[in-house]
Structure formats: structure tokens, C-alpha cells
Amino acid sequence: MIPSLGKQPIFILDSLPKEIIYTIFDYLWAHDILYSFLDSSAIINSIILTYHNYHVNFKSILKCLFDLVCCSIRSNQITSLILSDDNETPCQSKVYLSLFPIEEFINLRAITLSDIENDNRTSFTNIHQLKYLNYFETDTLSHLWMIETIPKLKRLIVNKISDHDYNHENLLCAISFFYLRNLTLPYCSYNNLRQILRSAPKLTSLNISLIISDCTGIDYFAEQHQEAPLIINNLTISIHTFTRTISRLLFERFLSRMPYLQQLELNVISGGSSNLLEGNQWKLFIQKHLPLLFAFNFKFKIINIDRNNYHTENILTQFRSSFWLNRNPAWYVAYDINDFILYTIPRFAPHTIKHSLLPILLHSTTLPAEQYFTYYNQINELELDANEKSSYQYTNVQRLILLITKIDENILDLSKVEFLCVKSVSWSLKKLLRIIKTSMIRLYHLKIDFSFSLLELSDNDSLAQIRILDLSEFIYSSKKEDYDLSTVFPYVERLTIRITSLLQMFYLIDRLMHLSSGSFHITNDSDNTKELSTESDLHKWFTEKTKRLRKNNSFTYRLDSQSGFWIRLWMNSEIERPKKVFYHYLIFIWRGFLCFL
The missing domain is CATH 3.80.10 (Leucine-rich repeat, LRR (right-handed beta-alpha superhelix))
Structure with a gap:
């Protein structure tokens, strides 16, 4: 906002031509546009409504942002679409294509499919449009074959299909190749290639x-x-x-x-x-x-x-x-x-390396010795498995795996670490939290592979920066009320955890108020899991057991028994995120506008 002569402040973007706003939107995902600018002013809302080049990316999206896109953007406004049914967003494609059938995307030029479901795993999607109910009796991929109704598809990317037995030739036969300019497939036979x-x-x-x-x-x-x-x-x-x-x-x-x-x-x-x-x-x-x-x-x-x-x-x-x-x-x-x-x-060049491995040898590469930094700059995942000193430094490590209890900050820049996996049982949780707070300012994904106790922590010991938490390698089984993950990790949005009972899952769902995706591995509750897998009305069962899902029943889930008994949930967070305009974008737009003048 900028001050005005009148009482009502002027929104800075309202003074820009809509063509400039359109150009800025071309570089943003649809959910970023809506989360940042929707309802900021009547003029911006009008521009959002008339913009017809949305790039929709549903890969690992929060459920609240997914709902925001569904409520705000029509299918004919979308030119590129990414759908994903991975563990963080189970049944997503079924939900979305039930609301917006693929044949309605008349301006779609690019579509990416990732982990699209085509199997018999138990899944459920809670939607209220009963006229689409029959749609879920068949798999999503069969309806994606209607992709032939998109007249001028230019880019098709299939990153992964969940069912490895899926017949890719059926999908390829449905594509109009005439306008296609960019094609990515995870599997292609020599007959497909010839076609x-x-x-x-x-x-x-x-x-x-x-x-x-x-x-x-x-x-x-x-x-x-x-x-x-x-x-x-x-x-x-x-x-x-x-x-x-x-x-x-x-x-x-x-x-x-x-x-x-x-x-x-x-x-x-x-x-x-x-x-x-x-x-x-x-x-x-x-x-x-x-x-x-x-x-x-x-x-x-x-x-x-x-x-x-x-x-x-x-x-x-x-x-x-x-x-x-x-x-x-x-x-x-x-x-x-x-x-x-x-x-x-x-x-x-390897992107992952163990620190104890020998450095690159002179006779094994044509890369000049003075440019070996090129080799080491490629390393973005480092496994610290020894306390050995190093004559070189890893400058771009984003994923750090710890098998030791001491970190030599001379060999890597901890401020760039975004993912941390701790495998050494010698770490105390209090020491770990202290290092994260002081040195790992960008860390948002934490994986702990050992059993720990929260009882050693004080009320001030919390990690507000952690958005993804993986506790899949130890069993969460304490019965004490003060053993509360929500106190230490209050803003977790994605959780993977091994638990011993369904009651623990219900507790975590109700306590982690920002949780959007949850993967729960249940290891010792055979009676209840058997009841769950045979329950005819699973949605009702979930809403009866948790206050949160009873209050907001817009969720999907998948039961996965391929590697143990897993429940994958995708739900709205309990606390609505406040609307915030991206002020760095505003500064960029305003400077660009001044240069334009």
C-alpha cells in the first residue's frame, strides 16, 4: 500500500497496466498468485479473473492451497497442469478431474503426470458432487486417455506411474501427436518410439x-x-x-x-x-x-x-x-x-557422496585439477560418516546425513542445509535443536532415525522452522500426555511417522494444527487395522474418531499395505494461513514499472 491524498490508501499494483501484471503472473504458480494477491483489491481480483495463462502445480501442494485453486480458477484459464498422487497428495488426480474433466481444458498446452494412481489400493475421496460418483469406479488414467480432446497439446510429461503394469500404449494411442513438441515418458518400448x-x-x-x-x-x-x-x-x-x-x-x-x-x-x-x-x-x-x-x-x-x-x-x-x-x-x-x-x-558427476571416500584422482578425469571445485560444487547431499579433516569444502550441500556426533563447519556451509537426517543415536534432541537454531537457518525438513525423548526439553525448545518431519525409523509409543510433538514442531505441514496404535494417529491429527499431509505406519494394532481395512464407510469412521476431520471433512486418504500397513492422509490445516502479499514481488514490479516509464 502507498498513502494517498484521501483517506483510502492506494494499492501499488492498481496503478500498473494489467499487461504488466499478466507478465509477472507468467512467472508464478497459480497457487502463489492466489495466495499472494487474491482480495488485495478489486482491480487485482478482476485481473486474476481474466488472466488465461495459469500454470497449475499440484505436486506436494497443501490441501488448503489445492482447494483455493479449485475454487478460483476455471479449467479454460489453465495452460499447464501438474497432477500428482504421491504419498503427500493421495487421490489428488481423481478429486481434481472429477471437478474439472480433462476435456474442458481447451487451452491446455502442457500436462505433467506424477505417480498417477492406477491400482487396487484402497482409497477414498470426499466430494459432494454426487453426479461424479461413478467416475471413481474406474482409475484416473483411463480418463486421462481423453487427452485426445485437447486440440493443441504441445507438452506431455509423465514422470512416474504408480502401477508398473500399466499399459503405456493405451495412453499413447489417445494422444494427438500432430502439435506435440515436447514429450517425456518414464517407459517407452521400441514400438512406441517408432510410433x-x-x-x-x-x-x-x-x-x-x-x-x-x-x-x-x-x-x-x-x-x-x-x-x-x-x-x-x-x-x-x-x-x-x-x-x-x-x-x-x-x-x-x-x-x-x-x-x-x-x-x-x-x-x-x-x-x-x-x-x-x-x-x-x-x-x-x-x-x-x-x-x-x-x-x-x-x-x-x-x-x-x-x-x-x-x-x-x-x-x-x-x-x-x-x-x-x-x-x-x-x-x-x-x-x-x-x-x-x-x-x-x-x-x-555424483550429487551424493560419503565424506570418508577418497577425493577424485588425477588420472580418472579430463577435468583440470584447478577446476576440481566444479566436481565438488555438484555435491548437494553429503553423508558425514567420519571426523576426518578435508582439504576441500562442500559449498552447496542442501541435504545432510549425520552418522557422527560432531559437525566440522569448516568443510560445509550449514546455512544452506534444507534437509537433515540424523542417524547417530548419540545425539540428544536438545543438542540437535540448538545446532539447528544457531546454524541451519534454511532447514525445513528434518528426519530423525533414532528414539528420543521430549521430556528433556523446556517450553522454549521448539523448532518453528520445520515444515516436514520424518520419524519413520522409530516407534512413537509414549503414553505420557506431556510427550507432545506439537510443542516442539508446532508448524509441521507434512509428517511421516511410525506408531503403535490408531489412537496415536488420531491424537497427532488433532494436535498438529498445521498438518496437511500425514503418512502413518501402524506397526502393532492388528485388531483396529483389520477393522479399518474392512470398514464399509471409512469416511464416517475417520470423522467419528478425530475432532479435526469431523469439523472439516474435506480430506482424502489411501490405505497402503504394500510395505506394512500405512495410512496416507491429505487434509486441510486446522488454522487458516494469513493472507500475505509477496512484498519482494511488489518491489520488483514497481522498479520494473519505473524503468518501463
Whole structure:
């Protein structure tokens, strides 16, 4: 707000043309826009109502924000959509597509599917639109096949399907490939690949994982029989094979029809032939057939290697020529002599490392010694398993795993840590809280893998910064009333915990007022869990047992018995979050507006 000559203050965004607001919205998720700007002024509300380029991301979203999007945005205002049925948002896709059938998304240009349910696990979604009840008698994916009704879909990303037996060909058959430009699939057969390359004339970006289980499949992969060159400029392929090896010659036959490739990534996860290690031959092929290529990343897992012809120095010498190194950026490679893996740096450099491991060796990479920081800067997950001193520092660690009781802050910057997993039983909870408060200012996800007591803490010992809490490796079983997680972790939004009874689950649901996603592993309550799994009206059962779900029964859940007995809940928080405008966005907008003038 800014002062005005009158009594009513002026909202700063009201003075900007709506086209500028639209441009700012293009860079934000839909729930961020609504949470930050809705009801800030009548003018902004009008802009939100008329904006037609919403990017909706439901991955790991809080239930209250999901409801906010459902109540505020029409399906024809959405151009990109991410749906997820993972453990934090069970049955999400069913709920959303019951309210907004896929055929109504007439302006949708991109859709991402992650962990979409297509199995027989018990699940429930509480909605009041009875006209959609029959929809839940079938799985979500069958209705996503109606994706063919979207006239101009340009990007389809399928990150993971919950049911590994799902027939991907049915989904692919429903897609209109003509307008498709970007496609990502977690699994693709060589027949699917042939269909894609023949039916998608405008495809420029392809990211697929191939599993080839027979010899014929390898030949079919290499020989696609396209009459005209493909216009694909960005290609990522991962290959598993269990029969013949994947050779460089097969890749050459396949890639020779893609002269417009600019970015290429090859990942041979199993079954790589030794000739994949021949840098000089890759050089000749790229110079002749891929003249526009400026980014080439690979990771080759080699089997049956001939140690006489392919030893470390011999291999790396072929990648030290000017063709590989005199680029911006250079194409550096490294060779793992233990696992027989050749990979590019930094793309396939390890992101996870144990501190006790030996540092990178001079003869195992083409990366110059003075640039080894590039290798270590890739490390974002560090396992501290020893108190050894280090001559280098990990500068970008976001995930820290502790197997020791002492942290040497000289080897890493604790202020960047966002996830902490503590596995050493020697840690006291009081000491842990003190380190988090003083040094780990960005930490929001805490996992504790040992039994602890809250009785040693005082009323001032709490971690308001923790939003995700994982207590899956010890049993929460205390019967004392003062053993209260909500006092120590008052703002937890996502909880994973192992408990011994359903009564503990009800207690936690009612006490953790901000909880939106809960995964409860019940280990010693067979009588009640048996009753739960056979109960005909599960929704009624939940609302009778908890005050919170009785008060606000907009929730979904899934019963999962694949690895023990789990209950996954997705619900609204008990306390409404206050509306807050993103003031840093306002400053950015105002400065941009002044520059525009």
C-alpha cells in the first residue's frame, strides 16, 4: 500500500497496466498468485479473473492451497497442469478431474503426470458432487486417455506411474501427436518410439527411457526408417538392455537422422559395449552428422570390458583433444574404474557422496585439477560418516546425513542445509535443536532415525522452522500426555511417522494444527487395522474418531499395505494461513514499472 491524498490508501499494483501484471503472473504458480494477491483489491481480483495463462502445480501442494485453486480458477484459464498422487497428495488426480474433466481444458498446452494412481489400493475421496460418483469406479488414467480432446497439446510429461503394469500404449494411442513438441515418458518400448517419431512431425524435444528385453528390440531401436530428417533438437535417452550389448554403432545409426540436434544426453544404464568408450570415433561421427550439437552428456555402464585395450589412461586420452576441451563449456569426462562407468562432468558427476571416500584422482578425469571445485560444487547431499579433516569444502550441500556426533563447519556451509537426517543415536534432541537454531537457518525438513525423548526439553525448545518431519525409523509409543510433538514442531505441514496404535494417529491429527499431509505406519494394532481395512464407510469412521476431520471433512486418504500397513492422509490445516502479499514481488514490479516509464 502507498498513502494517498484521501483517506483510502492506494494499492501499488492498481496503478500498473494489467499487461504488466499478466507478465509477472507468467512467472508464478497459480497457487502463489492466489495466495499472494487474491482480495488485495478489486482491480487485482478482476485481473486474476481474466488472466488465461495459469500454470497449475499440484505436486506436494497443501490441501488448503489445492482447494483455493479449485475454487478460483476455471479449467479454460489453465495452460499447464501438474497432477500428482504421491504419498503427500493421495487421490489428488481423481478429486481434481472429477471437478474439472480433462476435456474442458481447451487451452491446455502442457500436462505433467506424477505417480498417477492406477491400482487396487484402497482409497477414498470426499466430494459432494454426487453426479461424479461413478467416475471413481474406474482409475484416473483411463480418463486421462481423453487427452485426445485437447486440440493443441504441445507438452506431455509423465514422470512416474504408480502401477508398473500399466499399459503405456493405451495412453499413447489417445494422444494427438500432430502439435506435440515436447514429450517425456518414464517407459517407452521400441514400438512406441517408432510410433512417436512417425506421428509427431513438430516434435523438437524428446525424453524417454527404453527397456529392451530382446535382441530384435535393439535392431528396431536403431532402424526407424524415417524418410525425412527429424527436426528434434533436444534428445534424452536412457536405455536398459538385458540381452545384447548397446554399441556406439547402434547409436550412430539412430542419431544420423537427427542433423538438427543441439542437445544430446545418452544414459546406458546396463549393457554398454566397450566401443562406447572410443572418444575419437564419437568425434568423427559428431563432426559429420551432428554439426549443430553444442551439449553432449553421457553416462555409459560398460560390461565385459577388455582391460588390455581399454584402461583408464587409454580411454581418457581420446577425450583430451581440442574437440572435447576447446569448447565453452568444455566437454569434460571422468571414468569410474571400479564400476566401469564413463560419464560427463558436471552433468553426471555424483550429487551424493560419503565424506570418508577418497577425493577424485588425477588420472580418472579430463577435468583440470584447478577446476576440481566444479566436481565438488555438484555435491548437494553429503553423508558425514567420519571426523576426518578435508582439504576441500562442500559449498552447496542442501541435504545432510549425520552418522557422527560432531559437525566440522569448516568443510560445509550449514546455512544452506534444507534437509537433515540424523542417524547417530548419540545425539540428544536438545543438542540437535540448538545446532539447528544457531546454524541451519534454511532447514525445513528434518528426519530423525533414532528414539528420543521430549521430556528433556523446556517450553522454549521448539523448532518453528520445520515444515516436514520424518520419524519413520522409530516407534512413537509414549503414553505420557506431556510427550507432545506439537510443542516442539508446532508448524509441521507434512509428517511421516511410525506408531503403535490408531489412537496415536488420531491424537497427532488433532494436535498438529498445521498438518496437511500425514503418512502413518501402524506397526502393532492388528485388531483396529483389520477393522479399518474392512470398514464399509471409512469416511464416517475417520470423522467419528478425530475432532479435526469431523469439523472439516474435506480430506482424502489411501490405505497402503504394500510395505506394512500405512495410512496416507491429505487434509486441510486446522488454522487458516494469513493472507500475505509477496512484498519482494511488489518491489520488483514497481522498479520494473519505473524503468518501463
